[in-house]
Amino acid sequence: MKDADLRARAAKVVPGGMYGHLNAALFAPGFPQFFERGEGCRQWDADGREYIDFMCSWGPVVLGHRHPRVEAAAARQAALGDCLNGPGAVMVELAELLVDLIPSADWAMFSKNGTDATTQALMVARAATGRTKVLMAHGAYHGADPWCTPSPAGTTPNERADLVEFTYNSLESLEAAAATVEGDVAAIIVTPFKHDSFEDQELVEPAFARGARALADRIGAALVIDDVRAGFRIDLRGSWEPYGVRPDLTAWSKAMANGYPIAAVTGTDALRGPAQTLYSTGSFWFSAVPMAAARATIETLRDTDGIAAMERAGAQLREGLYAQAKAHGFVINQTGPVTIPWLSFDGDADLSVAMHWSDACLRHGVYLHPWHNWFLSAAHTEQDVARALEGTDAAFAETRAHFG
Ligand code: PMP
Known part of the structure; x- marks a missing residue:
């Protein structure tokens, strides 16, 4: 075998x-x-x-x-080159597509994996606020870097020290978490619904989503939606758009390019300046084939x-x-x-x-x-x-x- x-x-x-x-x-x-x-x-x-x-x-x-439209777009770009000295025109076209489609997006930055995107989103939030702490739901998965991996192996407690946990769907718990680090909350990061492993899933309470938005506004923190898992399978405009809740930053990856490696952070105009200040890059982040695949994937999802x-x-x-x-x-x-x-x-x-x-x-x-x-x-x-x-x-x- x-x-x-x-x-x-x-x-x-x-x-x-x-x-x-x-x-x-x-x-x-x-x-x-x-x-x-x-x-x-x-x-x-x-x-x-x-x-x-x-x-x-x-x-x-x-x-x-092997979707024909995606494979054709990827092959066309591959024939020109994938990993060049800088991005291709396709990077601008893809960013334009996301900005056009997603009401909370005025700009987009690209990387490879969901963890790149969640990490980058928090860097933007910290650069914008000059603050340290991040509120996240207990048990939520936001990636595999030391700050968010569910296993402590190979990490130090310091790497998680700036996270404050709350209970998903409990506004009371979210407010209490914020109060423990008053004045120092850079971001609230939250998945569009509760999808922790080993447990029944839980859809978001609309009042919780709206409450999280209101709290972020009140304390001057960024609301980050981690749409890495749910993105492009609930609503192409963003998974909380049906509730009328728009994030300041969104992390995307997984379904974005039908299997080609790419991730993105999208954000609002107010965060454009701080986003520009980051040193955030990777050798393969600007390869053109996954960007061409992403364009074809998102356009196909939209058109069909x-x-x-x-x-x-x-x-x-x-x-x-x-x-x-x-x-x-x-x-x-x-x-x-x-x-x-x-x-x-x-x-x-x-x-x-x-x-x-x-x-x-x-x-x-x-x-x-x-x-x-x-x-x-x-x-x-x-x-x-x-x-x-x-x-x-x-x-x-x-x-x-x-x-x-
Ligand atoms: N956030 C969420 C909600 C995820 O589901 C995942 C991946 N399962 C990640 C972040 C991390 O993405 P990646 O594995 O591509 O780094």
Whole structure:
């Protein structure tokens, strides 16, 4: 088996065989580690097993793998050059597109990963305010740098010392957190909804979103939305735009370029000057191919109403799963937006039922995740979801047989 062979070889030359949250040892036993290819809403692992994919590469693949318009744009740019002495015209075109699309964006800066963007957004906020502290929700994930990694390994307490935690959706807790560091809050950083791993997701209370905006205004701090995970799957204008709440800064990445590596911070005019003062750069931050892919991805989402397609597929999946769970005698919770869903089993505190079920789903050609939210893409058709539901139904039956 190729996957097993690659794992054995990797164990000798890669720390732990694989490091970080993609280590297949963290999932149910049947999860493949290595993948060979993707097409539309399908992926094939190193052993050639085919899956209907509900992880979308942990978010980036929003239009489906190898989307023709994105691939053509990337190939056109690649034929001219990718990593040049400076950015191409495409950087300006992409920034113009974001400024045009996102009401809270008067400018955009680019980098590579979501962590670059959240870190850069906080640097802009600190440069603008001259303050130190950042309010963040307890348990929220904002990236893997020392200031935000959920694991203390390799970091010092000092690196997190400027964070003050609050409880998501509790305005009282947010106000209390702000009061403990009165006069020194540079930013409130918040995800558009609560999507912590291992837990049911929680949509934002509109009153909390509005309250966070009002508090930031009152204390002169920047409101930063971390839209790295949710961006381009809820509302192309920004995930709190439906609530009428506009951030000062937004961090974007994942779905921005259908899998090509790019991230962005967008911000308001008031923060343009401070943004300009940062020393914030990277050797590959200005490569042109991902920028061309980002332009094509965002334009395609806009022109084809890609979010509506994801919503239809996500609603079909959610309805189907509820009906199947009921038929097999399981009580399940499905939480978060339908385009970024998650399923948990009632009373499954140690996730053993979820582990068993997701493992069975894999054997029936459906790739989803036992403790991290899933992602829909615009490539998931009604037929694909119907086919996936056949697999999940068989998995519910096997899980019922196993647990009795
Ligand atoms: N913020 C959020 C909300 C995320 O979901 C992630 C990635 N899972 C990040 C930041 C960090 O992004 P990256 O892994 O690209 O650095």
